[in-house]
Amino acid sequence: MLIKVDENDPRPIYAQIVSDVKDQIRQGMLRPGDELPSVREMAELLGVNLHTVHRAYQKLRDQGVVRFRLGQRAKVSQLRSSPVDDEQIRLQIAEPLSRLITEAYHLGLSASDFKDMVEELLNEDSEGRENR
Numbered sequence: 141m142l143i144k145v146d147e148n149d150p151r152p153i154y155a156q157i158v159s160d161v162k163d164q165i166r167q168g169m170l171r172p173g174d175e176l177p178s179v180r181e182m183a184e185l186l187g188v189n190l191h192t193v194h195r196a197y198q199k200l201r202d203q204g205v206v207r208f209r210l211g212q213r214a215k216v217s218q219l220r221s222s223p224v225d226d227e228q229i230r231l232q233i234a235e236p237l238s239r240l241i242t243e244a245y246h247l248g249l250s251a252s253d254f255k256d257m258v259e260e261l262l263n264e265d266s267e268g269r270e271n272r
Contacts, residue, residue, distance in 0.1 A: 141164065144160060145188065158199050175216075176215070
């Protein structure tokens with residue numbers, strides 16, 4: 141498991157950790173049941189505060205991405221069999237996507253070009269998962 145922290149990234153470090161773990165799950169590098177490093181190990185690997193990693197792990201737990209058992213390391217949860225409720229989808233997907241659409245607009249990207257880019261990325265992701 142290789143998590144990267146980018147000092148130039150405007151997101152807080154805990155958010156970068158959350159994003160990297162989720163991305164590694166999506167890419168198949170982490171699978172349900174895989175253990176994450178302990179909070180202490182992750183903090184040492186990244187050179188960050190224990191509380192930062194603890195916060196990231198709590199967010200991942202709250203989102204159902206990992207699970208904890210007393211005395212054990214965090215483990216990757218089983219993937220959802222069905223989508224969460226509409227409110228959660230709106231908060232976690234629709235609002236950030238709307239911000240991306242605004243950014244694309246201000247970069248001069250047409251709606252068609254934006255759709256093509258999303259489709260291309262989704263296809264690359266699907267192909268990558270099929271080859272694992």
